[in-house]
Amino acid sequence: xxxxxxxxxxxxxxxxxxxxxxxxxxxxxxxxxxxxxxxxxxxxxxxxxxxxxxxxxxxxxxxxxxxxxxxxxxxxxxxxxxxxxxxxxxxxxxxxxxxxxxxxxxxxxxxxxxxxxxxxxxxxxxxxxxxxxxxxxxxxxxxxxxxxxxxxxxxxxxxxxxxxxxxxxxxxxxxxxxxxxxxxxxxxxxxxxxxxxxxxxxxxxxxxxx
Numbered sequence: 001x002x003x004x005x006x007x008x009x010x011x012x013x014x015x016x017x018x019x020x021x022x023x024x025x026x027x028x029x030x031x032x033x034x035x036x037x038x039x040x041x042x043x044x045x046x047x048x049x050x051x052x053x054x055x056x057x058x059x060x061x062x063x064x065x066x067x068x069x070x071x072x073x074x075x076x077x078x079x080x081x082x083x084x085x086x087x088x089x090x091x092x093x094x095x096x097x098x099x100x101x102x103x104x105x106x107x108x109x110x111x112x113x114x115x116x117x118x119x120x121x122x123x124x125x126x127x128x129x130x131x132x133x134x135x136x137x138x139x140x141x142x143x144x145x146x147x148x149x150x151x152x153x154x155x156x157x158x159x160x161x162x163x164x165x166x167x168x169x170x171x172x173x174x175x176x177x178x179x180x181x182x183x184x185x186x187x188x189x190x191x192x193x194x195x196x197x198x199x200x201x202x203x204x205x206x207x208x209x210x
Contacts, residue, residue: 023144023167026136027121029160031092031152036123036160037187044164046119048189053098057087061100069114069188076109077102079183088182091125092158099184101127106180110173114188117170121162122186128179129154135176136161142168158184 027043029036041048051073053064059081063074079100082088088099102108112120126132131153139145144165152159163170175183 023142023165024138024140024146024170025164025166026138026146026148027162027164028148028150029162031123031157031159033093036093037121037185040119040121040160040162040164044119045192046164046189047192048119048121048187051186051188053081053100055081055098057081057083066114066188069117071113071115073186073188074111074113075100076111077105079103082182088125090154090156090158091184092123092156095123095158095185097184099125099182101182102180104180106178107174107176110175112170112172112188115169116190117188118165118168118191119162119189120170120173120186121160122183123158123160124152124175124177124181124183125158126152126154126177126179126181130179131157132181133178134161134181137174138163138165138170139172139174140165140168141171144168158182 027040029039049068051064051066053061060078061081062078063072065072080103082099082101084091084096084099088101091099124134131151133151135147135149137145137147146163148161150159
């Protein structure tokens, strides 16, 4: 873990976990915006862009265009688009927008076919009244990877996680859990103007999964 990564982890007081390997830092927040999105931004000094699809509940979605980064976020398998209150019952911190249900899958990969993305975060909520245990790994363009693990309850339990790559671009996120889930409020980003550190700008990774 580099000095910058150690400093970022120490600054993430709201984080439940912070782990790094080979240039990537993993971050686990809580069910709030303050302890999730905002804490992540403060810890790593990043400008984040919300990934939004749009569409009607129960639409099948396998890819979301992200024009700001010249590419797309692609899923290993189709997800069912739900809205809170329309196909998905609860979330957390008052969020009422779109989320993406894994259609029963307990493992899923998300390819960031995007140029120069150094940061990624999202919230996940399990589809079980016993909650869910998650193991989530990020992979980078220079071979770096980092893994976070956490538990979150079911009703109103959507919980934040994220990754920051100091010297490479993020390319893939893999989620494994004890049950199926919905994921939403995901964002990608780059270092804020004037932030320390250099990002190796990576091109689009491989072919897009469609």
